[in-house]
Amino acid sequence: MKSIWTITKRELAGYFNSPVAYVFLVIFLLMTGAFTFMIGQFFERGQANLQPFFMWHPWLYLFLVPAVGMRLWSEERRLGTLELILTMPISPWQTITGKFIASWGFLILALSLTFPIWWTVNNLGSPDNGAIFTGYIGSALMAGGYLAITSMTSALTRNQVISFILSVVICLFLVLCGWPPVTDPLATMAPNWMVEGVAAFSVMPHFERLQQGVIDSRDLIYFISLIGFPLFATSVIIRNLRS
Amino acid sequence: MIQVENLSKAFGPKVAVDDVSFSVERGEILGFLGPNGAGKSTTMRMITGFLPPTAGAVKVGGNDVMEKPIEAKRLIGYLPESAPLYTDMTVEGFLGFCAEVRGIGGADKGKAIDRVVDMCFLKSVRHQSVDTLSKGYRHRTGFAQAIIHDPDILVMDEPTDGLDPNQKHEVRSLIRRMGQSKAIIFSTHILEEVEAACTRAIIIDQGKVVANGTPEELKAKSELANSYIVSISGTEAAAVRDKLNSVIQSSKVTIVNDKPPTVVARVFPKNASSDGELGQAIFDVASQNNWKVNEIKKEEGRLDDVFRNITLSDT
Numbered sequence: 001m002k003s004i005w006t007i008t009k010r011e012l013a014g015y016f017n018s019p020v021a022y023v024f025l026v027i028f029l030l031m032t033g034a035f036t037f038m039i040g041q042f043f044e045r046g047q048a049n050l051q052p053f054f055m056w057h058p059w060l061y062l063f064l065v066p067a068v069g070m071r072l073w074s075e076e077r078r079l080g081t082l083e084l085i086l087t088m089p090i091s092p093w094q095t096i097t098g099k100f101i102a103s104w105g106f107l108i109l110a111l112s113l114t115f116p117i118w119w120t121v122n123n124l125g126s127p128d129n130g131a132i133f134t135g136y137i138g139s140a141l142m143a144g145g146y147l148a149i150t151s152m153t154s155a156l157t158r159n160q161v162i163s164f165i166l167s168v169v170i171c172l173f174l175v176l177c178g179w180p181p182v183t184d185p186l187a188t189m190a191p192n193w194m195v196e197g198v199a200a201f202s203v204m205p206h207f208e209r210l211q212q213g214v215i216d217s218r219d220l221i222y223f224i225s226l227i228g229f230p231l232f233a234t235s236v237i238i239r240n241l242r243s
Numbered sequence: 244m245i246q247v248e249n250l251s252k253a254f255g256p257k258v259a260v261d262d263v264s265f266s267v268e269r270g271e272i273l274g275f276l277g278p279n280g281a282g283k284s285t286t287m288r289m290i291t292g293f294l295p296p297t298a299g300a301v302k303v304g305g306n307d308v309m310e311k312p313i314e315a316k317r318l319i320g321y322l323p324e325s326a327p328l329y330t331d332m333t334v335e336g337f338l339g340f341c342a343e344v345r346g347i348g349g350a351d352k353g354k355a356i357d358r359v360v361d362m363c364f365l366k367s368v369r370h371q372s373v374d375t376l377s378k379g380y381r382h383r384t385g386f387a388q389a390i391i392h393d394p395d396i397l398v399m400d401e402p403t404d405g406l407d408p409n410q411k412h413e414v415r416s417l418i419r420r421m422g423q424s425k426a427i428i429f430s431t432h433i434l435e436e437v438e439a440a441c442t443r444a445i446i447i448d449q450g451k452v453v454a455n456g457t458p459e460e461l462k463a464k465s466e467l468a469n470s471y472i473v474s475i476s477g478t479e480a481a482a483v484r485d486k487l488n489s490v491i492q493s494s495k496v497t498i499v500n501d502k503p504p505t506v507v508a509r510v511f512p513k514n515a516s517s518d519g520e521l522g523q524a525i526f527d528v529a530s531q532n533n534w535k536v537n538e539i540k541k542e543e544g545r546l547d548d549v550f551r552n553i554t555l556s557d558t
């Protein structure tokens with residue numbers, strides 16, 4: 001546990017010692033704001049909920065999460081410090097977990113800085129705060145899933161740009177395969193079980209249920225696997241890098 | 244402390260390390276010599292648990308590196324080739340991180356950092372960011388990281404690479420000092436380093452161990468070992484060659500330099516001749532012929548000569 005925390009601390013310090021972290025936080029907040037108020041027409045809708053806020057998260061994270069996670073392993077490979085860390089008395093999964101927690105913590109911090117919007121909606125009306133809370137949980141879990149995928153693609157290459165692009169593509173698939181504008185036309189061509197089968201991989205239905213305040217164990221299992229499986233793949237990739 | 248048993252590593256069809264066995268005990272400093280691409284780094288990466296072997300095993304303090312990696316890695320301090328460091332940290336931050344990963348926390352951490360900063364002369368850059376360090380300081384920071392937990396075993400891949408002569412000297416004396424209480428293995432392609440710091444040397448070439456012994460033993464393998472260099476005035480090269488060739492203890496005479504009135508010759512011994520006899524015989528011949536002997540010197544053998552002979556044989 002202590003070793004994991006040592007790794008996490010180093011990574012977090014790495015974020016905050018560079019201006020990139022602050023730039024990221026500002027961009028994240030500006031973009032959530034812009035999407036929510038301008039495109040989502042938060043005020044014009046006249047409804048006291050955060051649906052126009054959360055609906056953009058799968059898309060925003062598509063670029064922001066890979067940007068945060070792309071350096072996780074690529075940078076270690078580029079600097080050669082992978083050799084240093086893997087010859088220290090700490091197991092690879094501790095390093096993987098430590099790094100993941102640091103980046104996820106950073107993303108959760110960014111997400112929690114959107115609290116003024118929760119405050120606003122509570123001032124305007126009486127929203128379902130339970131649903132808002134589960135929406136935030138869903139958003140954080142989705143960010144974790146994207147991040148785990150980025151961790152995996154980042155272990156694949158020493159080039160951060162390639163790692164970024166790969167993770168965007170995979171995450172885009174996870175969004176699109178359950179996004180109605182894609183699945184609806186698909187449903188007219190392919191058999192229903194196939195469309196639904198593919199859609200089951202998507203973050204969209206799981207995130208939507210959480211936004212509505214529904215906590216279903218299937219959704220939680222989905223997100224836990226979405227985080228766990230790519231992290232496991234990360235450990236396999238790192239082991240294979242060396243043989 | 245380190246047992247390497249029939250270690251092999253193949254990268255696809257390429258065999259980088261081929262059935263290498265040796266061991267290093269406490270108090271020994273093993274120099275790992277070989278031309279570029281010989282498999283030195285690959286061997287060290289298997290010893291430190293970074294690369295899994297294709298065949299064979301490494302035991303560190305009795306722990307198999309693949310089966311008990313954490314226990315084995317605890318005992319080792321490792322300086323990888325070209326000393327990789329986290330560039331976004333300060334020297335102190337980096338050393339503190341390495342200490343913590345190795346389970347040194349609290350007040351002990353501060354002490355450990357103070358100790359290695361002192362030993363590796365890092366005081367002036369202690370609070371400087373790693374990415375602004377010069378090459379020498381980077382290397383020393385890598386070195387400091389390797390000894391932060393005062394390990395029983397030290398593995399260093401080209402620890403003096405890229406350092407200036409003074410820094411090389413410093414690092415060598417540091418290695419010598421630490422060698423008294425640790426088992427040390429370091430790779431190099433600088434031969435004088437082996438003579439300056441090692442108690443034993445292994446030469447590897449194309450993944451195979453081709454020589455293993457003390458620097459003296461290795462030097463004795465040189466063709467030049469036990470030959471005499473003699474500088475004579477008052478005669479001619481041809482006479483020197485003929486007369487010295489007829490000496491019973493010599494197998495061959497070569498003229499190294501012929502600048503009248505001085506002739507410099509090298510006299511090789513016959514294998515059977517015992518120590519010192521040849522030198523005496525040369526003096527006898529000189530006095531019989533009224534030559535003036537300016538200088539006579541016995542050659543111990545040269546490591547670079549051995550190295551070249553062993554490692555060039557098949558190219």
Ligand SMILES: Nc1ncnc2c1ncn2[C@@H]1O[C@H](COP(=O)(O)OP(=O)(O)O)[C@@H](O)[C@H]1O
Nearest residue numbers: 254257259277278279280281282283284285286
């Ligand atoms: N990861 C790798 N993949 C493929 N070949 C490698 C790898 N690492 C080393 N080699 C090859 O193995 C041989 C030995 O390399 P190395 O151990 O680095 O030699 P040295 O350190 O003695 O210069 C070289 O021919 C090198 O090209």
Ligand SMILES: [Mg+2]
Nearest residue numbers: 283284285324
């Ligand atoms: Mg090397």
